[in-house]
Amino acid sequence: MKKAILTLAALLLTAPAYAVDAPRLKYTITEFGDLPAGMNFGEPAGIATNSKGHVYVFHRGNTSGPVYGSIAAQLLEFDADGKYVGEIGHNSYGFGFAHTVKVDKDDNIWTVDKGTDVIVKFNPAGKVRLVLGRKQEAADAHIGGVEKTNPPREPGPANFRQVTDVTWDSAGNIYVSDGYVNSRVAMFDKNGNVRGSFGGPGSGPGQFNTLHTIVTDAKDNIYVGDRGNARVQVFDTTGKFLREITTANVVTLPKDIHAIRNPPAPPTPGASTGNRSSQPGAPWALCISPPNQSGEQFLFLADVYPGSIYKMKLDGTVVGTIGSAGKDMGHFGDIHELACPTENLVYAAEELNWRVSKIVIQP
Numbered sequence: 040m041k042k043a044i045l046t047l048a049a050l051l052l053t054a055p056a057y058a059v060d061a062p063r064l065k066y067t068i069t070e071f072g073d074l075p076a077g078m079n080f081g082e083p084a085g086i087a088t089n090s091k092g093h094v095y096v097f098h099r100g101n102t103s104g105p106v107y108g109s110i111a112a113q114l115l116e117f118d119a120d121g122k123y124v125g126e127i128g129h130n131s132y133g134f135g136f137a138h139t140v141k142v143d144k145d146d147n148i149w150t151v152d153k154g155t156d157v158i159v160k161f162n163p164a165g166k167v168r169l170v171l172g173r174k175q176e177a178a179d180a181h182i183g184g185v186e187k188t189n190p191p192r193e194p195g196p197a198n199f200r201q202v203t204d205v206t207w208d209s210a211g212n213i214y215v216s217d218g219y220v221n222s223r224v225a226m227f228d229k230n231g232n233v234r235g236s237f238g239g240p241g242s243g244p245g246q247f248n249t250l251h252t253i254v255t256d257a258k259d260n261i262y263v264g265d266r267g268n269a270r271v272q273v274f275d276t277t278g279k280f281l282r283e284i285t286t287a288n289v290v291t292l293p294k295d296i297h298a299i300r301n302p303p304a305p306p307t308p309g310a311s312t313g314n315r316s317s318q319p320g321a322p323w324a325l326c327i328s329p330p331n332q333s334g335e336q337f338l339f340l341a342d343v344y345p346g347s348i349y350k351m352k353l354d355g356t357v358v359g360t361i362g363s364a365g366k367d368m369g370h371f372g373d374i375h376e377l378a379c380p381t382e383n384l385v386y387a388a389e390e391l392n393w394r395v396s397k398i399v400i401q402p
Contacts, residue, residue, distance in 0.1 A: 061289050064350060064359035064400050068369050071386065071397040072096065073121045081111065083388035083395050085140035085151070088380045089163070092119030095127075096388065096395055097140035097150055102130065112137035114150055114161075121397075127165040133157035135174065139204045139252070139376050149205050151215075156199040158215065169231050171215065172199045187220055194221040196233045204252050208259040208276050216263060218250035224263060224278065237278025242268050245280040248314060252325045252376070256336055256353055264322030264340075269315035271322050271340065271355075284355035286320030286340065289347075298365040299372055299391060303344060317344045324374050327353075328382040337382045341374035348374070348385065350400070361385075361398060371396070 071094065072080070085097030099111040112134035116124040127148065128134060136154025143149065147168065148161040155174035162168050194200065194217060201219030208214070211229030217236075226234040238247050248267025255261050260281065261274045271284040303317045315321055324341040337358065338351045346364020348371075351357050364371050372392030379385045383400040 061349070061357040062359045064361050066361055066398050066400045068362070069397045069399075070368060071121050071395040072115075072117055072123070074115075074123055080393050080395070081113075082137075082390045082393060083375070084137040084390060085376045086378045086386050086388040086395060087140045087142040087148070087376075088378050088386065089142045089146045089148075091146075092380065093117065093124065094119070094121075094378070094386060094395075095140050095142065095148055097137040098388075099137050110134055111154065112150075112152055114140065114148070127161055128159065128167075131159060131167075133159040133170065133174070138202070141205055143207055143211075151202055151205050153201050153203065153219070156202050158199075158202065158205055171213070171227065171231055172197070172202060194223055194225070194236065196225075196236070199225065203250060204264075206253045206255045206261065208255055208261075209257075212276065214253060214255070214261055216250035216253040218247075222247040222250065224250065224253065224261070224274075226278070235278075237274070238263075244283070245272070245274075245278075247272075249316060251323055254325045254327045254338075256327050256338075257330050257334075260353075262325055262327070262338065264325045266316045266321050266323060267314040269318040269321040271325065271338075284338075284351070286342075286349050286351070286355070286357060289320060289349060289357050289360065298370070299346060300344060300364075318342075319345060320349070324377040324387075326377040326379040326385070328379045331382055335382075337379070339377050339379050339385055341371070341377055341387065343373045346371045346374075348377070348387065348398070350382075361400070366392060368394075368396075 080098050082099040087095045094117045096115045100113040101109045101111050103110050114127045133155050138153040139151045141149045146163045150159045156172045158171040160169035199217045200221045203218035204216045206214050213227040215225040217223050217225045222240040223236045223238040225236045247265050251266040252264035263272045265272050273281045321342050322340050326339050328337045340349045348361040373390040374387045375390040376388045385398040387396045
């Protein structure tokens with residue numbers, strides 16, 4: 040695959056005309072992943088890296104089945120240079136509709152599948168070592184999508200309803216964003232035993248409207264991307280609410296029609312906020328870089344409108360922004376997950392553009 044490399048100067052020539060209240064970072068961007076001849080990404084939903092720099096892409100590639108019941112999930116591995124290594128978990132029972140992939144400190148690979156409501160832990164060799172959740176039985180009558188009731192039914196302690204992401208604390212305890220239907224964070228110990236959960240539907244502190252992404256910093260603070268409420272909420276390991284982060288004032292919206300979607304309507308005074316997933320700064324994807332030599336970490340957030348990546352200090356201060364939405368290389372089409380192995384290297388899985396972008400930030 041011929042890779043396109045674009046610099047910030049080139050990108051600015053085609054960037055939408057909106058004011059940015061945080062500085063633009065200087066960076067180069069490259070299309071990542073040399074797939075075998077005749078093979079292409081479907082929708083890259085998840086991306087993660089291991090300690091060797093290998094990159095895992097969990098994409099929605101339709102491998103079998105009718106449209107409704109298709110297996111739209113493949114886990115692919117690449118080396119640090121983008122060379123294709125192979126597929127992991129081919130036709131896994133836990134694969135239905137890819138959502139995210141994570142790699143823990145021991146290089147185990149965790150897939151989070153929204154279609155099967157199953158999280159699978161693979162060891163570095165690709166062997167299954169832990170399963171959380173359970174998919175609907177194919178033998179049951181009238182199998183279909185997960186029913187969304189209002190108010191939602193009480194979640195089962197060990198099962199999910201359209202699960203979205205996973206993270207861990209330093210002791211190996213597991214935190215799952217059980218996100219589209221259940222609106223809670225499910226907690227397990229390192230062996231997969233249930234520890235409880237926190238959260239519920241709503242817009243107050245500790246309440247959620249589509250938990251879409253979850254990450255942990257070196258001090259075991261848990262950052263939950265509360266996408267429908269257009270904020271990041273931060274908790275301790277017991278589920279105690281600590282603070283929230285918003286980035287809505289970082290950009291001024293353009294007035295033109297967007298390349299990916301129309302601009303969101305401005306809020307009506309006195310009206311319910313509703314679902315704010317397309318508002319600026321709504322966290323579709325989060326990642327936190329490892330501590331640098333000074334012990335500092337950075338939080339990266341991707342939204343879908345205006346389609347930017349925000350590099351932030353952990354207190355929410357925006358250091359700078361990267362890119363905007365669009366179809367051409369160098370712009371983004373619904374970033375669904377981010378991986379940031381360093382504070383100056385970011386991988387973006389672009390759901391709508393069917394590609395993975397590698398972003399190198401100039402220090």
